[in-house]
Amino acid sequence: MATLKLEAEDGPCCPICLEQFNVPRQLPCAHSFCEKCLQSHITAEADKRENLKYVKCPVCRNSASPANKERPVREWATLFPVSSVLQSILPAKTKVDRLCDACNNEGVSASAEVFCVVCKESMCGDCLKAHRKLKMLKDHTVISVEELACNAEHVMKLAEGFTCSEHHGEDIKYYCKDHKLPCCGTCFFRGHKNCSNVIDLKEELPALLCENKPAETIADMKKIESHLKKFMEMNEFSINNLDKQVNGLTAEIRKIRKEINEVLDKLEESVKTEGNRIYKEEVIRIQDENHQCLSLIHAVRNSHYLFEAVDKYGSNLQKFLMGEKMKSQLHSYYNLVGEKYEKTETIRFGLQLAPSIKSMLSVSFSELGKVATTAISNTVPLGCLQRAAKDCRVERVDVIDLKIPTGNIPWYTGVTFLPGDRVMLADYNNKQCILLSSSYQFIASHTLTVYPWNICLLDDQEVAVSLYNKNKIQILSVIGDIIRPVRTITTKYNCNGIAAAGKGKMVVNGYCGDYKSQWSLINTRGEEQCTHQYDSTDYNYLNYIALNNAKTRVYVNVCANNSLLCFDMYGRKLFTYSPDNLRGTTGIALDTYDNIYILGKDSNNLHQLSSDGSVQQVVNKEVSSCSWAICIHQSKDILIITNTSDERTKLLIYELK
Missing domain, CATH: 1.20.120 (Four Helix Bundle (Hemerythrin (Met), subunit A))
Incomplete structure (x- = not known):
């Protein structure tokens, strides 16, 4: 029987058809596909979901919306930009005519003759005439599309900066160090004008480039x-x-x-x-x-x-x-x-x-x-x-005082990042989940009937919340600013710690009696796929759990023993971390390099370990007995620790450098 063979490296190929590109259309995540292949994918998505508002990238599954969502779905692929860079490095025989952008936006296919360097749009002959009639546009520099497609170097010189993926046509001008996010002028005024560390890219670009290692x-x-x-x-x-x-x-x-x-x-x-x-x-x-x-x-x-x-x-x-x-x-x-x-x-x-x-x-x-x-x-x-190990220096960049309308003094025992850099908190004392914006401002809350403990993101729209001492997990949907309950999962024992394990799975841990705790791999229907017990000395409700990025290792805390345990997915203990200067272990998180971060609330420190359990650094006096939950943004190296006392509730914001 014939098997798949990887062709020789003869240029970029479409990940869907595995052939050389034919009109490469690029999504905001930078993955490109043949126009026909992308349209087939979009059509298949539309068949599965009614009122399609976005499409997921076939490779990374990130969401992407066309410039005009009101256009028929059958035309969506043509609304994503042609990758000029890929087009320029394709073999000559695979290059195709560019279409006029203005006509294409009106649903008309017309071959482009020129490209406006200022407007960064391709134009047909008729659109070029209209373009030159306007006084403010007539002096714009235009070149032939043949000249545009000559080579990658020429293409890059014509496009000095990339435009914003959210605000069509606006150039990227700023960089928010607080969120590690490039942004245009609109992005800045809508979401980052209150951030403390926003820089002008033209001024700081040389310094930022030094941090990049191509x-x-x-x-x-x-x-x-x-x-x-x-x-x-x-x-x-x-x-x-x-x-x-x-x-x-x-x-x-x-x-x-x-x-x-x-x-x-x-x-x-x-x-x-x-x-x-x-x-x-x-x-x-x-x-x-x-x-x-x-x-x-x-x-x-x-x-x-x-x-x-x-x-x-x-x-x-x-x-x-x-x-x-x-x-x-x-x-x-x-x-x-x-x-x-x-x-x-x-x-x-x-x-x-x-x-x-x-x-x-x-x-x-x-x-x-x-x-x-x-x-x-x-x-x-x-x-x-594993990726190559990398030491990340922990540096506090902000302290956010949370002013959220609640009855009792909040106790934030769980925290997780959501799409769009939003944050969700589990407030134990007030039996609710709190939704914050990317600038950590209150958006909405959802009240539960019992006390929540920990929280994790399952997919783009769902989070799982462990319910304290109830043998239950609540699944919530978060769409826009609306939080709704979806279903409740019943577990065989009291689960407090919870972490996503990918593709509809979670790992949970909690006390199960007889001086034992256990962790389990379950699906979103509550069906256990494996369960493993471990010694926890006494009743321990301060359970937290985390996984490495490959989902092959499980980390649990044992607060009573002041220790962190590491298991493989078969339940075999790989190592125990229990130094004298770690007391009162609570939240656990891992960064993209599988460095482990664990809170010592009673020892007032944050321990950073490598993936094998060896200590990399201990950051003293950064946390207190009021510090409970921790999470890390997996693409922006931002670390959050919740801190609650009788006087104030706050988020400690750190950068991993």
């Missing part, structure tokens, strides 16, 4: 591609091994055939048929996985080509902005690779025979035996999936 980013992309190729090689080996095992089954049957003749003939035919059926199904499944890997490889490679072109020919502003976007892509790439390694399984065949071989002749062939399959997880060293 070589490291490109090396990480090549490493991702290497991992995906290795995954494909493992699957190719599995296919060959499956073939050998199926043939081995028939050989085993032939050895027994001397005693059971006619009956074993029937059994051989049955086993071979069943084995071949399973073999074909597994081959199809594995080839589908390889197709996904190949698609992701092309996405990584396209990012690589795009980043190299910007780094080689772009301005300093372009290099910086693209570097920021690539860092965000790397995080999603590592998580996708981690998921694939974690779920890699190999089918093994075995022949199950009836207990009494001598009595086989008196048994019908269907009772003699059948093909038995066992899925065995391939063990992959965790180190090969």
Whole structure:
């Protein structure tokens, strides 16, 4: 049976069709696709969801909206911009005519003849005439589309800066260090004018570029591609091994055939048929996985080509902005690779025979035996999936006094980031969840019937809240400023700590009696997939739990023992961290490099560990006995700690540098 092959590196390819681009359309996340492929994806999304308002990127699943959502869905792909950089580095035979942007926005397809350097739009002959009639536009510099498509260097020189993905046509001018977010003038006035550290990119660009390391980013992309190729090689080996095992089954049957003749003939035919059926199904499944890997490889490679072109020919502003976007892509790439390694399984065949071989002749062939399959997880060293370790210096940048309308003094025992840099808090004392804006201002609240403890983000629109001492988890939807209950999950024991485990799964932990606590992997229906117990000395309600980025390690705190425990997904303890200067362990969080951060509320410090449990630094006098929950923004290296006392409630905001 034919298998997927990775073609030679002959230029950027569409991650969907795996062919060279035909009209590359670029989404705000910087992933590009053929126009027809993107439209097919959008149409498929529209078939699944009514009143489609956005589409998810086929690679990273980030949301993207067209410039004009009122246009028919069948035209959405044409509303996303053509990637001029990718277009310029494609082989000549794959280049296509550019369309007039103005006509295209009106639903009319007209070939572009020129490109306005000032307006940054392609125009047909008629639009060019109208353009020159306006006094304020007639002096704009225009060039032919043939000249525009000549090379990447020329394209980058014409486009000095990138425009804002949220506010069409506005140039990126500022950079908010508080949120690590590039923004245009509108972004600044709407969401960042009260931030304490917003800089003008033209003035600070040289300093920011010093922090960017293009070589490291490109090396990480090549490493991702290497991992995906290795995954494909493992699957190719599995296919060959499956073939050998199926043939081995028939050989085993032939050895027994001397005693059971006619009956074993029937059994051989049955086993071979069943084995071949399973073999074909597994081959199809594995080839589908390889197709996904190949698609992701092309996405990584396209990012690589795009980043190299910007780094080689772009301005300093372009290099910086693209570097920021690539860092965000790397995080999603590592998580996708981690998921694939974690779920890699190999089918093994075995022949199950009836207990009494001598009595086989008196048994019908269907009772003699059948093909038995066992899925065995391939063990992959965790180190090969991790990004290179990086020490992150913790630096406090702000203290936010929260002024939220409540009855009792709030006690924020849980915190998590939401899409759009918003924040959600679990307020134990007032039995409610609080929604904050990206500038940490109160937006909305939702009252629960019982006390919440911890909170985690499940997907773009849902969060899970553990309900203290109730053996229940509340799922909430957060759409815009509206918080609504979706469903309630019942658990087998009191779950307090909770963390998302990807694809509709969570890990939870809590006290289960007899001086024992336990952690479990459950799905969003409450079904347990594995459960593991550990010693917790006494009743311990201060439970928190976290996972590494690859979802292969689980970290839990034992407050009574002043310790942090690390387990693999099979429940095997990998290490214990329990130094003398860590007392009263509470919240746990991990950054994108799998550095571990744990609060010591009674020792008044924050401990930072590497992924193997070795201490990197201890930040003293930064937290107090009022500090409980901690979370980290996975793409912006912002760390938040909740702090509640009788006098005030606040968020401590840190940067990881």
